[in-house]
Amino acid sequence: MIAPARPEYRVVVVGAGVIGLYTAYHLLKGGFGPVLVVDRGFLSSGASGRNGGGVRQQWETQATVRLARESVAAYRRFGSDFGYNVWFxxxxxxxxxxxxxxxxxxxxxxxxxxxxxxxxxxxxxxxxxxxxxxxxxxxxxxxxxxxxDGTLYPFPAIWGLYEAIRSLGGEVLLGTEVLSVARDAGRVSGVSFVNGSVKTSVVVNAAGGWSKEFSARAGLAVVNxxxxxxxxxxxxxxxxxxxxxxxxxxxxxxxxxxxxxxxxxxxxxxxxxxxxxxxxxxxxxxxxxxxxxxxxxxxxxxxxxxxxxxxxxxTPDGLPVIGEDPRLTGFVHANGFGGHGFMLAPAAAQRVAKSVMGEGTDLDPAMFAPGRFLGAPSPATVERLQLG
Amino acid sequence: MVNTAQWSGGREMEPPSSGAPRFRGAPVTVRPGESLVSALSRRGLPILQRSIRYHRPRAPFCGVGACTQCLVRVNGQPNVRACTYRPLPGDRIETENAWPSPTNDLLGVLDLLFWRGIDTLHGFRRPRSAAPVYHRIIRRLAGYGRAADTVPTTPVGAPVVRSTAVLVIGGGPAGRAAAGRLSENRAETLWIDAGPLPDSPPGVTALPRTRAIFLPLPDPAAETPFQLLASIDGVRAASIRARRVIVATGGFDAGLLFPGSDRPGVMTAEGALSLAVPGDAPPFARALIVGGGERAALLLERFGTFVEAVVAPGAIDPVVVERASALGVPLYPRSLLRGVQGRRRVRSAHVAHRGAKERFELRCDAILLAHRRVPNAQLLFQAGVRMHWRGAGGAYFPVIDHDLTTSVPGLFAAGELAGFTGTEAIEASGRSAAEASLGRPASLDALPARVPADGPHELEGYYRELLSGQFASGKLVACACEDVLLEEIRHAVRDGYRGIEVVKRYTGVGTGLCQGRYCLPDALLLLSILEGRPPESIGYITQRPPVFPTALSTFASLSDCAAPGGS
Missing domain, CATH: 3.30.9.10 (D-Amino Acid Oxidase, subunit A, domain 2)
Known part of the structure; x- marks a missing residue:
């Protein structure tokens, strides 16, 4: 696909890595479409195609262990859910x-x-x-x-999610960079590309290593x-x-x-x-x-x-950033996963989708919400196990 | 780069004991300096390997230590390239990944059982409870050799550390011309090649048997912006810092895809030349030469009476015509290979004139690929040189200025690598690069002619016909290292995966031991046809270091690779 099919989307997800794709998948499953996923590169060109494939549940913080455990269960099911064998x-x-x-x-x-x-x-x-x-x-x-704990092949996970999103009616626009986020009265109102723009009231920042840059394009300084x-x-x-x-x-x-x-x-x-x-x-x-x-x-x-x-x-506390930015309504973070997005993606993206859909999540805001870095002197909880 | 060189094979060895080297338990006669493949070939072309997925029989192919088809186990160390490894007295050589032997391997039944291929992307998902069993089986089948039995005790030797004003990489005609001109100008010069080097001109330090493996992005702020990592005899590390670098690594003989192109007996021109020293009979009696240019002429000269026919995808040069008619060898210009008979050894080839439906059979016991040279450009890609597609060359070449400067200041490309053809132009480009590296104005008014940038490569038409043809049976192996089938590439494109970077990750094409050397040049042409857009829009995969697989211990011995920002 070389151009978005519609002028307006309910949600635009920026980043077609494992976090962005899983988020789009959960949104579409929840009936929260139409969804557009945009990525500046090709599928698996970022960290989702460059990692060592490790999936572990050994963490210092209980909330992370819980997300990882759920993700392990999801990867065990991946073959039946998505038709691709990730060899977990x-x-x-x-x-x-x-x-x-x-x-x-x-x-x-x-x-x-x-x-x-x-x-x-x-x-x-x-x-x-x-x-x-x-x-x-x-x-x-x-x-x-x-x-x-174990290891998997990252690529088939990306292919499986990509195809699932498309068969649920979602769109994935590759090789396209989101240049700016339009606002209207403190709310997200759209995104623009080199050759066009679409309207939306929700943008999910799942840009991985580029998430800091993308937040800045929305006028938001972040600690990532x-x-x-x-x-x-x-x-x-x-x-x-x-x-x-x-x-x-x-x-x-x-x-x-x-x-x-x-x-x-x-x-x-x-x-x-x-x-x-x-x-x-x-x-x-x-x-x-x-x-x-x-x-x-x-x-x-x-x-x-x-x-x-x-x-x-x-991120400074080694924990991801999940949820809406308090400074800009409709700008939702799904980033800051360090080098461990793949390990937590299935479970974490489900929380991202829930927060987009306005449903509550079980995540402690003090640990995961974007607001924890705004004004607070130091983070409440720290996850130091940032290896492997 | 002189690619027919033979060195110790890139592995540390246990100290040898005495007696003749033993191959699968039997003593083998090895002349001094000879490779194992060359020694074994006196008794006929050896089948040393089974392929990774389907256990298809494989015989030596590339002759330069790059492909997957001659890996053996030496003194308990896995994955030694038999084509470049020179056996020492007392060496114990075993084969890998086959039982009871690569010639008769029980697992060869997989090739017949899975005659349409094994789909590891979608298959083996059900029942979920069987996953651990699938994992165990597929893992056992994968891999080549077993991990080493013992820890190698021979040290790799202290690394060679050098610094120079100008570094010339490549000992072919362009590199030789550059080194000569630098010597005349008394420039401090270091000259390396993966193979032997001729006597170096005065003032030039030669490092033979030194293979460049990694030329990182230069640091423009440093006094010596370039740092090259190399391996000497495939074992010892070298780190060379230089202010200017002339890359003249030439090209290599490419692979070709046709039904049966991975069968024993199919090999590159370089592979054929490495099998036997001149004067010795090669391990074939009726070879088919594929190609009609300079390389085909060379093979005719070397193997004249052992050649059955010359088949070329395009036209055939007068020099080949002349040589062939003197030998009475028939010529088949504008023809394609439609198939190969023979499982453990090529027995015959089916040939058809381009555009014609009828095919005919040529008896042969080897197919020597001399149809196409592709530039050895990995170092340039690594160093961030801007490359462009030159249509008639069917490959990426460096973008160069009138004085052979690349887009990276201080880095020059010369010779075949830069697209020059013919000895005169190649040597002139080497001299000119040397002048430019000394900051002199270009000595040439105009660059000699290069491979034309426009026009399709002759193989584009060839592959269009191949893809439109029907193949009743058998696998078309598009990537021999990983046993990737053409059908899998077709599937990927059909399912919407486009561009070489994505198709590589989807199918595994180009991810094997040769790092895509023998499949990617053709994969680009195939994808261009399948996707219906020009080859240059298919992209190219990032050339990842090292250029050739290099032992952990070789890298580990280097101590001067400081952290960024360090000295």
Whole structure:
């Protein structure tokens, strides 16, 4: 599609990533159409097509665990709901702690996760090989493991949602940038593109790494900050690694995909912002190679196939921003998911849709509402588990 | 770039013990400096691999360590490219991903069972409770080798770290001309190539067997804006900083899609040339050469009496006509391959004149692809050089100024890579790039002729006919690394997924070990036909580093890759 079919939409969703698409899907399911999804790139060109496919329920905050748990259930059903197989494989998430303080952090995560009825386990270093063989365990002080966490293929999820939206009568406009948001008496009244505009009273900002920029186009300053994160894939091997492995100390994470590739990343410092683009840095390649080949020595001679990067959409408290902006009626946030939009999308987008439809949600405004950053001295709750 | 070079194969090896190298338990005679593929080929073309999805038999194809078709396990280390790995005494070589052997693999039944393909996008969804079982089975089938049995103990060696005024990448005619001119001007020059290099001119430091793998976006503020990562002998790392870079990486022999194009015996010209040293008999007796240009002439010269016929999608050059008639080799210009007989080895090919319905059968035991050269442009893409589609070349070439400057200041492209053809023009472009890199005014009044920018590539017509044809049976494998079928690409387009970036993610085309080297140039043409718009509007996939798969330990050994903003 190259132009919107109608002059007016009930909702315009900006961003055709997993958050935007799931939001549009829930809106259409709730009969809240017509809905237009707009994206400046192609399908899966942003973080939804650039992530490592991890889906985990181990978090520090109970509300996040709850959203993640619901999302895991949704991904288990994805094949029957959407006709595409996302190969959601529940091989578990193994967190490694490299200090007593990190063991303490895993212990508190464990307590929160257990409270939600999930069977996570705390492991001593000598129990780790039962879950992931061949790791060099010097420096590992402890670990935690949750079997029902897992990994999936992000792409088919995007295709499935895209097709579902279209078959429910929604429109997805790709390769089109929303340049501005029109207001009328403090309310959203429309959006404009390079060659045209449409009327709407609700705009959902699901632009991921570009959400700060897009909020600014609506005249709204926000605390979100995009940051570049890098990732690589190796040559495929026969399966030898079941879980996603995450090391707290340096953010190293990796798993083995269904195709056999090791896919993973590591946190290396980049200046914030999207200006520098999505190039790969030599620094990432060398530090990631060093970290991975030291932790899994028998992968030393494994070939790196390709490396790429994408943008996180970070918030100061590590929690997403969900709901209407108090400064502009009709401008709804669905962003700030850090690097974890895929993990929380099915459940979080349902709350976004509910808030668009004027139904209440079970989300604590102090944790998720956009207003929490307006005037408050410091956030009430913080989610620090921003890795893997 | 001299691409027929052979190096140790990109893997750290266990220290060798003694005795002849053993392949699947039996000793194999390897001459000094010879690759495993070359050694095994004396006993006939080896089938070393089964494909990743359908376990189709595969034999060596590219000859340059890029494709997926000759991976073996050496001393417990997986995925070693047999075409570039030179066995050492005591090496133990096993095959991967096949049981009991790649020639007779029980899982080859998958190819027959799933004769229309396996749909992993929509299939294996029901019943939901079976998901763990599907996961286990599909995972077992995927992947090539098993992870290494042991930790390699041989160190990769300290990285080579260099800094230079001018870096010349490529040891072909353009690179040689550039290095020569820089030497005459006493410019501080470093000259690298993935293969061997001739004696370097005075003042020029040569680094042979050094393969450029990553040329990141330059840092214009730095004294040496460019940093190139390379691997020496496929193992040792090199980091080279330079003020100016001349890229003259030439081109490679492309693949071609036809029914059976992944069958053992089908290989690129480079692949064929790497099979046997000149003077030795190649592992084929009746080869079909595909193509009618310079590369076809070269193959005729090298393999004359082993050539059955020359088949070209377009016209055939006079030099090929001359050579072929001297040898009594029949020529089939403006023809296409409609099919191949033979499962474990090409037995014959079905050929048809373009536009004609009737096809005829040519007996042959190899099909050598010499129809098309595609520029080795990955480094330019990585460095952010503006590229444009040159229609008659059927590929993306760098946009260059009159003095061979690319859109990135300080970065120059010369030779075949920049679209020049013919030795004279290629050498002139190398000299001119050298002058320009020294800040001299352009030595050429006008650039020599390049591949024409307009007009369709001759394969566009070829593929239009191929797509309109009916294929009764068999798979058309559009991406051999990932076993992606042409039918899957057709489906994607039919379902509304358009452009190469999306179709790549939808089908997996171009995501295998060769990173799309052998399927993307043609996928662009195919998509252009299927989507009904010109190839340049299909886009191009981001060229992601490294250019060739490179060991974690090679990257890990580099310590001078500081964080951004660091020194």
């Amino acid at each position: 494989r529940q091989g578990g998430y193994l967190f490694l702690a490299s200090s007593a303080a990190e063991v303490g952090q895993l212990r508190s995560v464990h307590a929160v996760v257990q409270k939600e009825g999930l069977a996570s386990r705390l492991l001593a270093p000598n129990e780790v090989p039962r879950y992931a063989a061949g790791l060099a365990l010097d420096g590992v002080h402890g670990a935690s493991f949750l079997r029902s 900050q995009p940051s570049r994160h890098e990732i690589l894939a190796t040559e495929p091997l026969k399966p030898f690694l079941d879980p996603m492995v995450v090391r707290l100390s340096d953010g190293l994470y990796f798993s083995q995909t269904m195709r056999g590739e090791i896919v993973g990343g590591l946190t290396v410092p980049h200046p914030p912002g999207i200006g520098a683009g999505m190039a790969t840095s030599p620094h990432f390649l060398t530090s990631m190679a060093r970290a991975l080949s030291t932790l899994v020595p028998r992968l030393r001679s494994l070939g790196v196939l390709r490396a790429w990067s994408g943008f996180y959409d970070d």
